[in-house]
Amino acid sequence: MKVTIWNEYRHEVEDAAIAQIYPQGIHNAIKEGLSGEGFDIRTATLDEPEHGLTEEVLAQTDVLVWWGHKNHRDVQDDVVERAYQRVLDGMGLIVLHSAHCSKIFNKLLGTPTCQLRWREADEKERLWVVDPAHPIAEGIGSYIELPMEETYGEHFNIPAPDQLVFISWFEGGEVFRSGVTYHRGRGKIFYFRPGHETYPTYHNEEILKVIANGIRWSAPTQSATPVYGNAKALEQVKPKT
Template identity: 60%
Template sequence: MTSQPLRITIWNEFVHEREDPVVGKLYPDGIHGAIAASLREKLGEAAEVSTATQDQPEHGLSAEKLAATDVLYWWGHAAHNDVSDEVVDRVQQRVLEGMGLVVLHSAHDSKIFKRLLGTRCSLRWREVGERERLWITAPGHPLVSGLPSEYIELPHAEMYGEYFDIPQPDDVIFISWFEGGEVFRSGCTFTRGAGKIFYFRPGHETYPIYYDPNIQQVLANAAMWARPSGVTYVGECRNPQESLSPIEKRD
């Protein structure tokens, strides 16, 4: 029997690309479009990739859309507070049920990431376009499969620095070093309910980071790693700290 394609949704607030000509020129189809194109190329028939943006009804994340999503990518920066709490509740519930979530760059400050982690997720930052080296700290992990070196180097990046106010990750996959001397846990995994979460730091809107082949490889790996595990959770999460219990495993 042929396995079903992995159903991926790329969500983007889609603000910078339409308001800043520099960003619009760099990402003419939106950051979500660039990521979707790279995933389609790398995953081929193994995945069905769609996109959603904040300006759509229900932010493009209706109950039906989320029910048909195995892995959700989330990019946000300028409009975190404009995301409906009802939609955040809906996404949280789906993660607890087993949907994978890939949180990108400045989405560390998104409602959904802070809700799932239960902390401020605050950090230090500096935007000067300095060099970044992301060292692999978990060699052999599926998230770094296919990378040709023990690190990824980006010539221009926004600095994110410690302290990063997150709970202890399940695994730290990358630690970044920046020219200014700071370091940062740039690739972290978490488990909430039956869902896997991967936070991946690179991706500032004014740099062509999502066109970098190594970054694209990590994003493709993330889809396969975060896919639902087969554990089914039932019930409704009524507060950010509530966990749901597994009741069965599917074949």
């Protein structure tokens, strides 16, 4: 399975404290964490030509993993359109943390923004598995506990998800739909909330396990190919009298 991990890769360059947590960038931390999963992984970042997501790269990508935070507007619309069409054609998409505001996620969900409540207060997060039979939750216990994370809280302004896999509870009292799935065209999408850049979340084995499960779940399958537009009748149509 061919996986492309995309990351803005600006926080880690501009902030020394974040660089200590992710010295090679969030994208490479996830890549290293998934190294034993049998995926063929490449990375791409915002400041590469075409953001590293050329037509050739996307054509060779089964699942695209997307981390973004502060530079959503810098992503070129033609690259977004390219990724959007690939999802409709069957490419899987894993959307991480603040990429809920990414152009690609908003375009696929049909929402101009995905608002929510948030704060940075080093709060404990407990991600409860609410669909234990879902493949994305395979190998995870009743919950995942993170000692410190950025807090997100409802209302999360997204369309009702096809499936709800995780709900988070935070030390300050908020709850949040932290693991949701969607189908768009022939493609499958998984949004997974944890992963603020100032915390070592992507070094957590359970978080990496969920991402690996999400990649396998969202991978393309030999699904039926829809046909659109003007179509000839399959049977002879009798003329109306």
